[in-house]
Amino acid sequence: MALQLGKSPRSSKAAPAKRGPVHPKARKAQAVVAVLPFLDQRPGGADSHLSEGIAEEVLQALNHLEDLQVVSRTTSFRYGGSALSPLAVGRRLHATAILAGTLRKEASLLTLKAELVEVKSGRVTWSKAYAFDRQDLFKTLDDLIACVASALHVPTFIRPRYAVDLEAYESYLRGRQAYFRFNRQGMRSAAEMYRRALDLDPDFPSAWAGLANCAAFTYIYIDRTEPQRELAESCSRKALELDPDLAEAHASRGVALSAAGLVDEAEAAFETALRLDPNLFAAAYFYARHCFANGKLERAIEYFEWAAALRPEDFQAILLVAQVYHSLGLEDEAERARRTGLALVEERLERVPEDVRARYLGANALVALGEREKGLDWARKARSMDPDDPMLLYNLGCIHALAGDPEESLDCLERAAAGGLSQKDWFIHDGDLDAIRSHPRFQALMARLGS
Structure with missing residues (x-):
């Protein structure tokens, strides 16, 4: 791709046209269900990652069913362990029904108890206790999902899944959690967890995709x-x-092909993933990043918005789409997305103040919205947490460019590139960097990054 050192293209005439796979249509849901994280019965919450992971598996499976609306993970999971009764939580979330339960793991035996409560009447419409061995986890979950769907009177089809070893599955869950931190330490931890999962179960496709x-x-x-x-x-x-039918594997293939610069092949992989599973956040999110890096800004908006719709609680997709709107001169849309994303970041930081990515993406939104000093204060806090991470440094470069600090911006960008961040196309198309494009240091940096 030819190097463009001038302004990014601007257009304020129209919203982006739709392309690619068909976005899931809005459902006329006959029921709205909220899934609470299953309560870990072991002292100290030693298996909380597993109890939450199992609840998320159930939530995602229910989210694929027609005629059923599922309350988002973050919205419902914040009530895990709440003093409120499931019935009270269901009323607060305006749900038709609420699914709650408990999990206990002792050696290779697991005990899972679940119940579905009708919010309007307070009646338990379905409940069951499962005692099963570790290799029967997904068989058990398939039965649970089918029973819940039946109790809610919605049709169900459950795609057969790989019966992964439980310990391998736990390592996979830990790896996935670390991966979405999007920093060096998170990647190392995630890769270690995925490798551990594969040591335990070499045929686990999701762990290969994660690695x-x-x-x-x-x-x-x-x-x-x-x-x-x-x-x-x-x-x-x-x-x-x-x-071959695992959407997660096709999304992973798209990421790998994108990294290798195989643009068309990557797009085909992402679109296959979304045809197989239109509700797969990772497919929409990474397809959007791929489109942005390759200058397809209208399509990047489409898929960032798609990802944001799949996870309304996620601050990343909505804040990144704000930057794309800005790059296209769609400032009203950019402001709307930034304010939405900033509210999500503030909520996240209340619960997880050490989330570096939330801190620096929020800092970007603050500066762009005119709250320069607060944004720079957040940027300093983020930098103090992980001062040498290339992704952080790149984003600090964007923040300082927006804040009118060109030399500090360029210092950060040069350090990011020296630390290994070499995706030149992102530098080219990121509207946050428009103010420094004509600077000799920026042009020299682009020359060093090569073609």
């Missing part, structure tokens, strides 16, 4: 070496070989 994602991230943002690119390619291919 491919880690390698692709590392190649783009930390260590642009052939071994990382090859690892992303081989792991994503392995995931597809193990399960």
